[in-house]
Amino acid sequence: MTRSAPPEVDLAKRDLTLDLARVACVLLVVVIHLLQVGIGVDEAGAFVVTRPAEMQDWFALATWAGQIMPLFFVVGGFASAAGWRSHTARGGTGTAFVRGRALRLAQPALPLFAFFAIVLGAATILQLAPDIVAPAAIGAGSPLWFLAAYLLCQTCVPLMMRLDEAAPRLTLALLAAGVVIVDALRYSTGIEDIGLLNLAFVWLFCQQLGIWYFRGVFDRARPVVLAVIAAGCYLALWPLTAVGPYYVSMLGNLNPPTLPLIVLGVAQACLLRLLKRPLTAVMDLRAARAVVFVVGSRLMTIYLWHLPVILAVTGLTLLIPGAAPTPATPAWWWSRISMFIVVMGLLYALSLVVGRWEAIPPLPDGPGPIAVGVGVVLAFVPAFLVMELGLDVVLAVVGAVAYAVAVTVLRRTGRREPRADAPQAVSDARA
Template identity: 65%
Template structure:
């Protein structure tokens, strides 16, 4: 069935599970906290510039990642939302091309100004002759969260297919994805070719998304509290032999890119824990100011995620200009400065979002372009973050991203590329 000729993107909150919105916000805020603990730039006792990754130097860091690595949960929650969005889209007569178009725009539009920013800043750095090693280190750090765009774009493109497979054979689909994860890991570690692990972009994150479908179906809610605790405990217990005797890193950060089997176990455990916490989260979301705070952050969440590391680096750079404001990384003063830095960074990102968050809003869209155009636009959106994920952020990858993401947005929004509206318009999409 053809996609609607016009698409309004105003949210429909009826039947929305607000606890999942809160979970998504907590995940992003925790990512900010983790990055604040990893970015160590300050002055040493002699006044010289010191750079390090303080959190990773601590003996507790690996163990902390077993709790703090929340990206699997983000994909679980995203799976819930994607299944609901696809069902709503289909109910209003939309097709797969239209769905992928809107989901791609939701990621490409906020990412485009960020890549433009990186291209401009890195170009200026080259022109003024800034130290290349310092610029490269800052670029690598600022671009590190962009892997998420590639992984999430891939998952979103697969939603129509995976929802259909889930409806027909939910268990077989999960087992098939799990077998793919194990097979890729086995081939990667037996050959020593780490690039083979990239194939798990097709298995690990879609499997976490698939868990979100199960969550939406009520599978986790139908389990007793004791069963959920047991499943979560078993998943964590399995991580120990996999990391102690198996080939996997004891740090869940080390298992992130390429993604590996331990992240699947984390996803299952985190889905169980989320279900256990749901009654408490529901009570929290009944508090009016919490709902308001969640709405403000939730409506700017992609902007916050994409821009928080550049903002951290800019604010850290400014502290270097203020005597005594940039303590030596990993010193007691540096650790005590982290809560204040979190507040300052969050306030700065929210202020920045007033200028650029409009790129998160899709507004009213015209008719969906032909499937081939949507596929081309999706590829243009996928390539830049994938390149950054593999070869890190540089001037070349920033310029490439600025160009390709601009092309993607143009292809998906400009009426020149839209299909002719159907004779009987399905109506507007909420």
Template identity: 60%
Template sequence: MSDDAGLRIAPSASKAARSSSSIDLSKRDLTLDLARVFCVLLVVVIHLLMVGVGLGPDGGVIVSRPLETQWWFAPVTWVGQIMPLFFVVGGFASITAWRSTVRRGGTAAGYVRNRVLRLAQPAFPLFLFYAIVIGGAQLIGIDPELVRLAVVGAASPLWFLAAYMLCQALVPLMVTWHRRAPRATLLVLLAGAVAVDALRFSTGIDAIGLANLFFVWLLVQQLGFWYADGWFAARRWWTLVVIAVVAYATLVPMTAVGPYADDMLTNLNPPTLPLVALAVAQASILCLLRPALAKLMNTHAARAFVFLMGTRLMTIYLWHLPVILLVSGAALLIPGASPEPASLAWWWTRPLMFVIVMAAVFGLSFLVGRWEAPREVGATPPTPVVTVATVLAFIPPFAVMEFFMDLPIAIVGSVLLGVAILMLGRGRVASGDPSMR
């Protein structure tokens, strides 16, 4: 989850601190780097609370979802569903990176190639991992239903790659629309989101909601464009409070009278209109908190932490659930180390589990994190080649989102991602190709 306007590569905490102090901070909003890291770490925390691994009466492994059984779960998702904010922040970073590309004489194909590589490269080893794990589990005779349940849950965050890749591929077009008719663009996307939801719920065909991968997430990304243009910053503090309150208030009729679930995680896939309301509220709150967050990011410790986490954000996001399941499974082998899920003891072990999981993911990042690092690539391929490669890279995470991870999807996904990466090119930067500088 890295961007040109976001976090850079640093192999250690000390180097992260030196790198952060050497960057021209006047040209970047570090509060957005902090927001991005916060979003990903909150996702890890939520998944730690949602995944319970225990033993059944017959001694078999049972995977449960303790968080979803709590009476307060749905209301908390109105705050904890943080992905709209990530897309707002991504919109800010995208329009900033695109404008920088244009100033340097870069092309839309070069921009899209760069964005897609940043998403496809980290996903490639993960799909290979699932192909090996699922295939190996079948060969040694592990219960297929247990494997299916674990893999489906562990691979669920891959929906993000499909949605974010779609948004990134359309940034040059969406920025053009934003420049020419910013209000009309928002209204058209909003009308599309409403129409898709209306058609989906009136017909009962959930597949129709997939069209909102386009309308909802592009609309949220456009809000990031407005944030980058200073629209939110130009509002007085009390105006931002009113906007946030009204945005949250719209969720009440949408969930109480309308067709939407009061659980904002349910409204995530397919994406629905409530996510737009959350995006407006979260963007307003982020702007309200900006002075305090900016003061925090003026400290060396905060900058070092944020930049260090930023070098591994995609690795953390993609690999934390497999690591949670592996650590939880290993704990079953240690007497007393695995309390019954949803028990009081289990809740108290979550902070320790967070530390263990983060340490494990951090260690894993030394093996797979190199795929997250920006690659030096040659001259931009022709636009048709970039287009085909983008489609190939989009198919695997979209297939996981629609059909869930299994062995065929893992194998085919690995092949398609590998081909897409090769098509987009890797090697040395070609002189005169400003889109990759």
């Protein structure tokens, strides 16, 4: 299957540095997970699952640079704002917009959940190494929190765009206040589930920064101001994590998300604008554009499938004598380079099969708000449950069924609606 940019996309009017940032974020996620997945054999011959990167002294502080999910939501906010402007300029409605965005997340998730249902179902029936399969399933499903968070943010784009037009500073301030209030209640009461409310406040805040970026707020700021803000944010992380209740590691602050992530998001948005000139120079190179397009057109496939592929390749090396170095040894660290190449090659091959689920053609007239709402809920719940409970065979089956119904509902034709934003199938939601 070949892919080419649709004729509607005018690259001369696009900020290609945002495409580069999006691709870099996802590739960094793959690298980080390659450094975190360590499967070896102990002296008794039993499999042992470790997280080598997190065992290192430098890991916690490294996450201050390596935790790029706030930046991804910033970039997503920029693309969403551009998509909304384009969509409404053609007379599109909020319902049609949300329908298209939900479908772009639900449709690629369907084959993944079907795969998990088959593999975990077979492993359960055959009773295959449950002590390894269970943690492997939880690990493979760990990135799926993103589906729930991003879908929530995308569903709110029409509302957040209107709020930004009416009161941009107040909207951002209220989102930040919501983060602080939720954290205060969570840590003062000891009820961890209160923190789940920040799945909305934290990521909507970062998305709103992207909307500001789209409106040129960061372009109008002087470089020295952006540099001071970024430096101030990183300095603020020290008392927040050293004296406050938060983890030093930004990974520990991820689920439920907490205040340090929005501080990090502000810093990353400022740095993105400060680096615009060198990033633009990179994107002026044909080779860079080619890489960004090839990888960027497969981002959902790479993000959703990279951990299952990493686990499969790791398992295969364990079956080959001498092919699997002991985790956290020098040989294991060096092997991450070849593992990255192999994993990316396999993901590219896999994208030729499942990547068609990622491409959303122009949508015909669709269902009304209630049906779209049902589709959104069906797409949100499985990913949210996996985030909370961990992936197992039951949730895999439930998720496969829920996503199948969601895709069916969202693709159903119905009353007259302006079609969803087709060009954004390339430029947005490929995370």
